[in-house]
Amino acid sequence: MNVIIKHGIFLLAAVQFVKCGVLPVEKCNLEDSACMTSAFQQALPTFVAGLPDHGVEVMDVLDLDDFAFDLSGLQFTLKEGKLKGLKGAVIDNVKWDLKKKNIEVDFHLDATVKGHYTAGGRILILPITGDGQMKLKLKNIHIHLVVSYEMEKDAEGVDHVIFKKYTVTFDVKDNAQFGLTNLFNGNKELSDTMLTFLNQNWKQVSEEFGKPVMEAAAKKIFKNIKHFLAKVPIAEIANV
Numbered sequence: 001m002n003v004i005i006k007h008g009i010f011l012l013a014a015v016q017f018v019k020c021g022v023l024p025v026e027k028c029n030l031e032d033s034a035c036m037t038s039a040f041q042q043a044l045p046t047f048v049a050g051l052p053d054h055g056v057e058v059m060d061v062l063d064l065d066d067f068a069f070d071l072s073g074l075q076f077t078l079k080e081g082k083l084k085g086l087k088g089a090v091i092d093n094v095k096w097d098l099k100k101k102n103i104e105v106d107f108h109l110d111a112t113v114k115g116h117y118t119a120g121g122r123i124l125i126l127p128i129t130g131d132g133q134m135k136l137k138l139k140n141i142h143i144h145l146v147v148s149y150e151m152e153k154d155a156e157g158v159d160h161v162i163f164k165k166y167t168v169t170f171d172v173k174d175n176a177q178f179g180l181t182n183l184f185n186g187n188k189e190l191s192d193t194m195l196t197f198l199n200q201n202w203k204q205v206s207e208e209f210g211k212p213v214m215e216a217a218a219k220k221i222f223k224n225i226k227h228f229l230a231k232v233p234i235a236e237i238a239n240v
Helices: 002-018 033-048 188-200 202-231
Strands: 067-071 074-084 090-097 102-123 126-153 159-180
Touching: 033 090, 067 202, 074 202, 102 159, 102 188, 102 202, 126 188, 126 202, 159 188, 159 202, 188 202
Parallel strands: none
Antiparallel strands: 067 074, 074 102, 090 102, 102 126, 126 159
16 A cells, blocks of 8 residues: 555656646746746746756856956956855746736845955945955845746747846845955955955945846856746746
């Protein structure tokens, strides 16, 4: 009996998994926001774990592309960056607009970003220079992602969603904690002063400092979803 039950559970799980082809979710009508929100949440663990056959890399931990920026007098680079926390994201709302051909996704999460940084210039009112390791903890980030798309047919006449562009905005609601090694060539007094300043003014600093980090993460998320949808027909993941 136990064997039969176990096999039955396995079969039910398998059936559930193939309902939308590769993601373990029920199919929704695209403009059914409640259903889509639930589907996105259910699909999240499988998706961020990576689907290599569908062009989706592992996204928790997410390897960020190296980036550099010059923002309000601050020159900053981050190499070998990694973002952790996407698998714990909570999907708050999904709105798919068939007429406007855009998708709006609201979600929130806690995240940690690590990598090798260089910095020179000013952050708000203080000068900064450094070359070392960064650890940035972001508590309760609310993210609003808007993606525009077109529907295109493949060689077999099957419809695919093709992502075109995106915009992303964010708000760190609860806290941001900055950790930077080797500030001011290792000068402890200046380093402690800077870190205290950053962490006391976390809200304002994260609004400017966090933009390039969030853009780097959004770029990789966009790329992975784009690859997935280009490979998987829309009819396999939704009722159309």
